Amino acid sequence: MVRKLSFSRHNQNRLFLLVIFCSFLYTAYLLAFSGFITSFKIELRHNFGSQLKKNDIFSSGKNHDLSYPLNASPKYKFLRDANLQASRHLPDALIIGVKKSGTRALLEFIKLHPNVQAPSSEMHFFDKNYARGIKWYRNRMPLTLEGQMTMEKTPSYFVTKRVPSRVKKMNPYVKLVVVVRDPVTRAVSDYTQSASKKPPALRKSFAELLYLNGTNVVNTRWGIVRIGLYARYLDAWLRFFPLDQFIFISGETLIVDPAAEMRRLQDFLGLKVIITEKHFYFNTTKGFPCLMKSETLATPHCLGKNKGRAHPKVDGSILDRLRQFYRPFNLRFYQMTGIDFGW
Numbered sequence: 456m457v458r459k460l461s462f463s464r465h466n467q468n469r470l471f472l473l474v475i476f477c478s479f480l481y482t483a484y485l486l487a488f489s490g491f492i493t494s495f496k497i498e499l500r501h502n503f504g505s506q507l508k509k510n511d512i513f514s515s516g517k518n519h520d521l522s523y524p525l526n527a528s529p530k531y532k533f534l535r536d537a538n539l540q541a542s543r544h545l546p547d548a549l550i551i552g553v554k555k556s557g558t559r560a561l562l563e564f565i566k567l568h569p570n571v572q573a574p575s576s577e578m579h580f581f582d583k584n585y586a587r588g589i590k591w592y593r594n595r596m597p598l599t600l601e602g603q604m605t606m607e608k609t610p611s612y613f614v615t616k617r618v619p620s621r622v623k624k625m626n627p628y629v630k631l632v633v634v635v636r637d638p639v640t641r642a643v644s645d646y647t648q649s650a651s652k653k654p655p656a657l658r659k660s661f662a663e664l665l666y667l668n669g670t671n672v673v674n675t676r677w678g679i680v681r682i683g684l685y686a687r688y689l690d691a692w693l694r695f696f697p698l699d700q701f702i703f704i705s706g707e708t709l710i711v712d713p714a715a716e717m718r719r720l721q722d723f724l725g726l727k728v729i730i731t732e733k734h735f736y737f738n739t740t741k742g743f744p745c746l747m748k749s750e751t752l753a754t755p756h757c758l759g760k761n762k763g764r765a766h767p768k769v770d771g772s773i774l775d776r777l778r779q780f781y782r783p784f785n786l787r788f789y790q791m792t793g794i795d796f797g798w
Contacts, residue, residue: 541598545589548606548630548724549622551692552613554682555644556636557706560743560758562608564717567730567746572597573606580607581622582615589625604724614681614688619695630724631696635788636706637798638683638781639774645679647766661769665777673780680777686787693791703792713744 550558565571578584580592596605612618613633622629636644643661650658667674675681692701702723709716714732721728735744738757745757781798789795 541600543593543596544599544605545593545596545625546607546629547604547626548632549612550606550608550610550632550634551618551622552610552633552688553635553641553685554610554614555641555648556610556634557704557709558608558610558634560709560713561632561634561704561716561720562606563746563758564713564730564734565606565720565724567734568721568726569729570603570726571606571724572599572603573608577609577611578607579609579611581618582609582611585617585621604726613692616691619692623695627696629700631692631701632704632720632723633689633701634704634706634709635685635796637796638685638785639777639798641706642679642683642777643766643769643774645682649679650767661767662773665773671776673777680780683781684784686784686791689788689791698792701792703794705796707796710743 550562552558562573566573574595574597578592578595580587584591596607599605612622622631646661646664664677665674665680666672673680702720704716704720713735714730717730718728721730734747736747737743738745743758778798785796785798
């Protein structure tokens with residue numbers, strides 16, 4: 456004779472409560488595990504970013520997932536088990552200029568942030584390589600994980616006529632970063648770099664290039680002078696993008712107080728402020744800030760030897776003439792941006 460198994464109402468209630476409790480514990484576990492994965496993604500860039508970039512499978516221009524057995528480390532095993540993926544994305548933000556104003560320094564500084572990935576070289580996609588197509592451009596972007604943003608820097612974008620419309624076609628909501636500097640100082644710096652690439656016998660002085668045929672008339676056909684007409688170029692960009700999609704970084708402030716400008720930039724990009732005063736020290740020999748040893752830098756780091764190059768001595772009257780030439784353009788730029796840079 457088979458005995459039937461039965462539960463009293465009291466036992467049924469107890470079993471029901473036990474099921475509810477176990478379900479609650481399982482849900483809490485899943486939420487905690489999800490948070491751990493998110494934190495781990497941030498940690499991944501600090502510890503393994505350079506290895507990912509150097510690995511052959513990440514240089515082929517194709518998207519790959521991180522479940523590929525990159526090496527035998529326990530963290531990569533975790534990635535395989537979690538099936539996390541990395542992919543290449545078009546830029547969320549562009550440093551579009553201005554040449555010789557501090558764009559390289561700004562890029563190196565913002566790349567300290569764990570949520571920013573950027574190629575080290577200038578892509579020149581929107582000015583010189585546009586015919587290669589948007590797929591070519593995307594394939595040259597770094598791999599990013601969910602929550603990270605992609606950034607690219609090419610200073611000539613700001614002054615190239617066809618670039619604004621092309622950028623808008625890629626992403627009408629892209630964030631645009633413009634680094635500006637006193638146009639007189641910028642012109643001398645640009646001239647210094649240009650002259651260093653020529654043999655001494657072929658170099659012309661700054662004054663010879665600045666003036667037309669020995670007159671006191673500024674040669675506006677000289678590209679080094681034209682780049683400093685910031686208001687003209689910004690006007691072209693504002694035909695395609697609203698002002699609130701731009702941030703204007705002072706090249707002078709970036710030297711004397713890099714943490715302040717980096718705080719503004721992180722806020723503008725919607726990033727948690729991580730890059731602060733502790734990341735910088737001032738190099739008196741070079742005359743600009745360098746990066747302290749940190750989670751991503753094994754040793755203190757300064758920009759290359761071509762940065763901080765000594766400028767040639769230019770007669771004060773020539774610099775005064777150039778300041779006079781730039782003054783109305785500077786005032787217009789202040790009005791457009793709402794910022795008085797004090798040049």
